[in-house]
Amino acid sequence: MDSVGKAMPKLTINGKVHDLDVAEDTPLLWALRDGAGLTGAKYGCGIGQCGACTVLVDGEAVRSCVVLAVDAAGKDIVTIEGLGEKGRLHALQQAWIDHDVPQCGYCQTGMIMAAAALLRRTPRPSDADIDAAMTNICRCGTYQQVRAAIHAAAKA
Amino acid sequence: MATVQIDRRRLLVGGAALGTGLAVGIRLPGARPGARAEDGSPEVTAWVVIRPDETVVVRIARSEMGQGTLTGLAQLVAEDLDCDWSRVTAEYASPAANLARGRVWGDFGTGGSQGLRASVPYVREAGAAARSMLMAAAAARLGVDASALTVAKGVITHPPSGRTLTYGAVAEAAAKLPVPRRVTLKPRERWTIAGQPLKRLDTPPKVTGAQVYGFDVRLPGMVTGLVQDCPVTGGRLVRFDAAKALAVKGVRQVVRIDDTSLAVVADGFWPAKTALDRLEITWDYGPNAAVDSASIARSLTEGLAAADANDGNSAGDAAGGLSGAAKRIEATYSYPYLNHAPMEPMNATALFTGERCEVWCPTQNGEAALEAAASASGLPAAKCEVHKLHLGGGFGRRLAQDYVTQAVLVAKQMPGTPVKLLWTREEDMARGRYHPAMQARLEGGLDANGRIAALSVRLAGHSILGFAKDPLVFQGLAARGEHRFGYAVPNLKIDYAMRNSHLKPGFWRGVNINQNAIFLECFIDELAHAAGKDPLAFRLEMLDGDVRRRAVLEAAAARAGWGTPPAAGRHRGIAQVMTFGSYVAAVAELSVSDDGRRVKLHRIVAATDPGHVVNPAQVERQVSGSFVYGLSALFLQACTVEKGRIVETNFDSFDSMRLAQMPEVETIVMPAGGNAPWGGVGEPTIGVAAPAVLNAYFAATGKRLRDVPLSKAGVRLV
Numbered sequence: 001m002d003s004v005g006k007a008m009p010k011l012t013i014n015g016k017v018h019d020l021d022v023a024e025d026t027p028l029l030w031a032l033r034d035g036a037g038l039t040g041a042k043y044g045c046g047i048g049q050c051g052a053c054t055v056l057v058d059g060e061a062v063r064s065c066v067v068l069a070v071d072a073a074g075k076d077i078v079t080i081e082g083l084g085e086k087g088r089l090h091a092l093q094q095a096w097i098d099h100d101v102p103q104c105g106y107c108q109t110g111m112i113m114a115a116a117a118l119l120r121r122t123p124r125p126s127d128a129d130i131d132a133a134m135t136n137i138c139r140c141g142t143y144q145q146v147r148a149a150i151h152a153a154a155k156a
Numbered sequence: 157m158a159t160v161q162i163d164r165r166r167l168l169v170g171g172a173a174l175g176t177g178l179a180v181g182i183r184l185p186g187a188r189p190g191a192r193a194e195d196g197s198p199e200v201t202a203w204v205v206i207r208p209d210e211t212v213v214v215r216i217a218r219s220e221m222g223q224g225t226l227t228g229l230a231q232l233v234a235e236d237l238d239c240d241w242s243r244v245t246a247e248y249a250s251p252a253a254n255l256a257r258g259r260v261w262g263d264f265g266t267g268g269s270q271g272l273r274a275s276v277p278y279v280r281e282a283g284a285a286a287r288s289m290l291m292a293a294a295a296a297r298l299g300v301d302a303s304a305l306t307v308a309k310g311v312i313t314h315p316p317s318g319r320t321l322t323y324g325a326v327a328e329a330a331a332k333l334p335v336p337r338r339v340t341l342k343p344r345e346r347w348t349i350a351g352q353p354l355k356r357l358d359t360p361p362k363v364t365g366a367q368v369y370g371f372d373v374r375l376p377g378m379v380t381g382l383v384q385d386c387p388v389t390g391g392r393l394v395r396f397d398a399a400k401a402l403a404v405k406g407v408r409q410v411v412r413i414d415d416t417s418l419a420v421v422a423d424g425f426w427p428a429k430t431a432l433d434r435l436e437i438t439w440d441y442g443p444n445a446a447v448d449s450a451s452i453a454r455s456l457t458e459g460l461a462a463a464d465a466n467d468g469n470s471a472g473d474a475a476g477g478l479s480g481a482a483k484r485i486e487a488t489y490s491y492p493y494l495n496h497a498p499m500e501p502m503n504a505t506a507l508f509t510g511e512r513c514e515v516w517c518p519t520q521n522g523e524a525a526l527e528a529a530a531s532a533s534g535l536p537a538a539k540c541e542v543h544k545l546h547l548g549g550g551f552g553r554r555l556a557q558d559y560v561t562q563a564v565l566v567a568k569q570m571p572g573t574p575v576k577l578l579w580t581r582e583e584d585m586a587r588g589r590y591h592p593a594m595q596a597r598l599e600g601g602l603d604a605n606g607r608i609a610a611l612s613v614r615l616a617g618h619s620i621l622g623f624a625k626d627p628l629v630f631q632g633l634a635a636r637g638e639h640r641f642g643y644a645v646p647n648l649k650i651d652y653a654m655r656n657s658h659l660k661p662g663f664w665r666g667v668n669i670n671q672n673a674i675f676l677e678c679f680i681d682e683l684a685h686a687a688g689k690d691p692l693a694f695r696l697e698m699l700d701g702d703v704r705r706r707a708v709l710e711a712a713a714a715r716a717g718w719g720t721p722p723a724a725g726r727h728r729g730i731a732q733v734m735t736f737g738s739y740v741a742a743v744a745e746l747s748v749s750d751d752g753r754r755v756k757l758h759r760i761v762a763a764t765d766p767g768h769v770v771n772p773a774q775v776e777r778q779v780s781g782s783f784v785y786g787l788s789a790l791f792l793q794a795c796t797v798e799k800g801r802i803v804e805t806n807f808d809s810f811d812s813m814r815l816a817q818m819p820e821v822e823t824i825v826m827p828a829g830g831n832a833p834w835g836g837v838g839e840p841t842i843g844v845a846a847p848a849v850l851n852a853y854f855a856a857t858g859k860r861l862r863d864v865p866l867s868k869a870g871v872r873l874v
């Protein structure tokens with residue numbers, strides 16, 4: 001059998017170390033979803049275009065469908081499931097609820113993770129900062145609410 | 157108060173189940189005989205379950221795909237139930253139980269902007285019936301007459317004695333009472349839940365990752381399958397060599413699904429994808445292998461002048477009116493095939509045991525999914541079940557159940573093993589139910605006063621319903637019904653020549669209003685300019701007598717400041733349509749780079765009159781969302797064909813608007829109320845964004861763009 005690479009290095013996801021049995025060419029997205037059972041990061045395109053799969057790797061927004069899981073080994077991976085702390089919602093998640101942002105919701109976890117990376121870098125983003133950072137696709141068209149919620153979370 | 161006679165047939169259907177002791181002959185799958193929810197809580201009516209802790213569970217038959225119908229329907233039930241909104245949750249009614257109980261929840265179909273408006277009468281009655289049963293139970297408990305009781309937020313009070321009882325306390329007794337034959341509905345003025353901009357019920361799990369979509373389903377022992385269908389519709393699968401695919405670690409099997417498709421079954425998406433890429437497949441591309449976009453366009457263009465057209469709307473003598481006109485203009489427009497591209501690609505999970513078949517899936521029609529499961533499994537529908545999941549977008553694509561059929565056909569070959577069958581984005585793009593391609597040839601004549609003396613519109617393109625007299629092609633152009641034309645033109649001829657390609661067409665958000673609104677509202681704009689008149693004034697002058705149409709147009713224009721000069725460098729365009737029973741209008745404001753190639757949308761003001769509104773905040777979101785969907789298509793999208801197959805395989809070639817391109821959308825929600833029929837919300841407004849933008853582009857540049865997408869002309873949205 002091929003595709004049986006060397007043993008997969010351990011992944012640190014949401015502060016927990018995971019030993020995942022996946023082939024070494026496995027994108028991080030599928031290691032998270034099928035390996036670790038964390039389905040908050042979504043598949044939308046598989047080619048880095050839509051951002052539905054966005055997670056944080058060492059604090060940066062990463063489209064996990066185009067990053068190999070092995071390359072994230074030893075780094076700090078945060079998914080939507082681990083964004084809030086100690087059972088509390090992250091300010092962005094709360095703002096998303098307050099502004100009733102999601103429609104179908106499928107893009108929203110990736111949207112929130114992209115926003116989390118933005119706020120980490122730029123705590124009080126301007127509209128232009130938001131325009132530049134938020135390049136995820138939302139087919140339902142929630143962009144106005146996304147912008148409002150990011151501003152609200154920045155003030156929270 | 158309005159008293160409504162509950163429809164006799166529905167009473168027999170629902171009431172027979174509920175009225176005679178609730179239990180006779182009823183079996184909820186997985187539950188005890190009798191009207192109880194799975195957790196044992198009493199079902200007061202089929203729509204309302206009340207738990208001892210006062211939680212009110214509202215059963216929902218339609219599907220939630222982002223449009224907010226789940227919350228809206230719950231608001232309607234809760235309003236006439238008089239319960240505490242903060243205790244309301246919603247759950248899907250089971251399609252199998254619906255079948256077993258004589259369709260007690262009615263239609264599960266969620267399309268045509270019908271989800272809410274078609275459900276209104278019976279969901280309100282369901283809430284009111286439950287209320288009346290709860291009050292009767294409380295009256296019996298307190299030994300008083302029900303008319304002596306009042307209720308607010310699920311707390312029943314007997315004012316003379318000050319005694320109170322909660323819904324949770326009397327639900328058990330209420331559930332044993334007969335369903336009343338007559339119920340009293342609350343008049344609109346007393347609504348406190350319906351009509352309010354309440355928050356959606358389905359938001360919290362969508363921001364934590366806890367929401368389980370079809371793609372996220374996990375069952376014990378489950379395997380994951382990826383589908384590959386013949387790239388050319390009409391072709392077939394001849395054979396495949398699975399040796400290399402099976403060598404990939406984690407791959408279980410490669411199975412033929414049917415004549416045209418196969419699936420790789422593995423322990424997860426990635427091994428399945430790796431194996432799919434290594435599979436050696438021999439296809440017979442069939443009779444459509446030579447079709448391309450140019451040949452399709454030629455066939456449509458031929459249809460523009462063909463004799464085999466069917467009349468849609470006519471008056472007077474269009475040919476005579478045109479030849480006698482003081483001034484005459486003509487134009488040809490085109491609109492391409494489009495994929496729905498919901499964020500979540502098609503998928504379904506199926507478990508077949510030989511005796512039963514269960515499916516977990518996102519679908520716009522739970523009953524149709526159940527039928528698909530039954531027919532693919534070969535089992536009677538009574539032995540099947542569909543577990544509905546929230547959709548990661550639908551837009552019409554999930555009205556077709558092809559992916560459910562596939563999942564069951566694979567599961568049938570692996571009895572006892574749950575199979576999650578997924579489509580890659582590439583499969584989803586190739587296997588669409590495409591928005592029909594259409595062309596239009598328009599000729600208009602003005603009289604000496606600059607009024608429209610004659611108009612002829614020839615449509616040529618793909619019929620979704622697949623027949624030459626397809627009435628749906630005349631959306632927004634029809635003489636009667638929910639999609640009326642609306643202008644007073646003495647000599648009119650609107651007809652249609654069907655020209656179908658091998659692609660499978662489907663209902664794409666807005667359906668045929670997308671192109672018809674562009675054809676008509678841009679050409680009206682052309683006529684206004686030919687007449688030397690202001691586009692708004694020209695429309696107001698030419699409208700028929702429908703005051704609601706005039707009202708939305710005037711409201712949007714007033715809010716947008718039509719008639720006052722826009723900021724330097726900015727230009728405005730206007731459009732209106734009446735479709736899905738709603739009146740909508742929009743004014744777009746944009747600026748264009750000097751070379752005409754870069755468009756910045758600043759603002760769109762929309763006005764919508766859907767007759768009645770259940771949740772104005774959700775209406776606003778549907779309006780701005782519909783603009784993103786429609787304008788993404790206008791600027792960026794087309795499904796083109798080469799060698800019989802779709803060229804665009806993913807979001808790199810089928811792009812979608814991003815946040816930075818989003819204009820400020822301001823929505824005026826102005827329901828006529830009263831006796832106005834209920835109109836739709838999710839789709840109507842999509843029609844006005846594109847023509848308003850195109851008309852504004854003309855105002856900015858003096859140039860008419862008549863072919864969609866605008867990327868073909870090198871025009872980009874920035």
Ligand code: FES
Pocket residue numbers: 042043044045046047048049050051052053054063064065066
């Ligand atoms: S799924 Fe990763 S960017 Fe689309």
Ligand code: FES
Pocket residue numbers: 102103104105106107108137138139140141142222499548549
């Ligand atoms: S909320 Fe549906 S795709 Fe963004």
